[in-house]
Amino acid sequence: MTGPAFDPELIAADLLSGDRRALARGITLVESTRDDHRRLAETLLGAVMARSGDSIRLGISGVPGVGKSTFIEAFGGHLIAQGHRVAVLAVDPSSARSRGSILGDKTRMELLARNPSAFIRPSPAAGTLGGVARRTREAMLLCEAAGFDVVIVETVGVGQSETAVADMVDMFLLLLLPAGGDELQGIKKGIVELADLIVVNKADGELDKAANRAVSDYRNALALIRAGSAHWKPPVLRCSALEGTGIEDIWQTIGKYRNAMAAAGQFQRRRAEQARAWMWNEVQESLMLALRHHPAVRDALPELESRVLAGDLPPALAARDLVARFLGKDSDRDGLTG
């Protein structure tokens, strides 16, 4: 039933030795939605878990056009030259619809992709944000177990994906364009406030002065809209990924962040809380999935939902009926539907 293709013990052994092909296979396994694959994926995760965690997990976001790929290529190359191993994952729930998956284009990050100290993986091609986020979390653990000590999770500035990424990383970087005023409106609400570090990219050539103004504008906006924490106030830096300037400064700042958070006990605490929240999310998602697939629920749902939408039925009554159907408690049903 499981087929010979995935042997979790074998994948685990190769992956732990740093083999990138085994890592790729392992991620394919955790991305699979097949029930038997899921069990194998959990076996794999269980086998490598003890070797995961030894990395800095960085989320990177920014609107299309901000130069994310160029930045990650320059940043990753810089770190590899210092002896690091860099994995790049992507979270892009829209890729299934648009077929324009970030990182899906093989020509992106060409240099980084060819470097044996790098590992690049496109976003899973299908699934809800919750599903994509889950698989990315698990892929992150596999990358760490394979010896990648910098794990970058890239996402685009759409909807809720930034929040999902911020909830799985140690530090969230937001790349912005050297624009100001009305042109900044493209930033989706709440995203600036997730950032632990803001980087104004494309600070080169004609945009050099505009970048300085943007840095100053964003510092002012941050002061207006965001209360700093006791441990860290998000800095606004500038860089040119194209010219390679500002990259080392960003890496130094990441180090300072890590030290500040670790000294306050916040680094491990954030990870532990993320793991706990993830466990409860998994519980919740699999319960809700089981409920939605239950035959008695499926029979009643269309009528109940349309009455709730029309304002005829209190949501709490509809909910009680659905849960009673799922758990098989006939006494809790109110005869709302035939």
Next chain:
Amino acid sequence: MTGPAFDPELIAADLLSGDRRALARGITLVESTRDDHRRLAETLLGAVMARSGDSIRLGISGVPGVGKSTFIEAFGGHLIAQGHRVAVLAVDPSSARSRGSILGDKTRMELLARNPSAFIRPSPAAGTLGGVARRTREAMLLCEAAGFDVVIVETVGVGQSETAVADMVDMFLLLLLPAGGDELQGIKKGIVELADLIVVNKADGELDKAANRAVSDYRNALALIRAGSAHWKPPVLRCSALEGTGIEDIWQTIGKYRNAMAAAGQFQRRRAEQARAWMWNEVQESLMLALRHHPAVRDALPELESRVLAGDLPPALAARDLVARFLGKDSDRDGLTG
């Protein structure tokens, strides 16, 4: 078992005739966490549901000291003078801890509280935000059925309560102080972006000029951090609740918002989506509650959770074990615990 105290049919009849004492009893019933009361509450809601919905639902938030009570007293009094009936509910999940419940102090909003066209209800004294929000949603329906055509849900600027309130109302108002720059940092992240209308209060006396500067600062900040929707761009107004200036302008703006949203089909759509989301939240909460109370889950949880927190056990494996225990599927358990 149910006791003679709550007869949902009787409460429904009196409530529908506009009786404020019946309304208060009805809300007490929906606030009760007793299982038998919950069933009666659902009967009550079912009986009055058809008469609910005919109101404008307003969320009002702002940090302590911004003058929320004074504003609501002035605003409510103004509307009652125009023939409206005004209900004020509160969402304050911190009230159980602090014992300083908003609206709990009887001396607050003294004039409004004595007015027969007003109904004021403090926040439920205990419970999680989810629980408080659920009961407030239901209380809102009861207020509408009792003929209150303006329902105000007040909350304080703490944590996630604003999001919960924004998700249950037609329009969200944020009250701000006439302060600028660093003094604005007290605003919690994301809250400005929930607002459909921002009101700078205390625009009087010595603060008159500061209020004008604050209005201008907030307009600039909104332009920087928030993309307007096609139907509405949140205005920034000023008022003095103390002197009663600016109140009619706010009410006119609320009317414009309502008309703009209704013309775009967004008013009813927002309510329908809120009702649907509420139904699924109810389903989720009652499932998660049932899982947490299940004996087999309680036995295993401490060990599983501590291993997840320590990074020894993949969250997905722990989750699968918990769900299998809850649904009684022994074959899905992995023997993680004894």
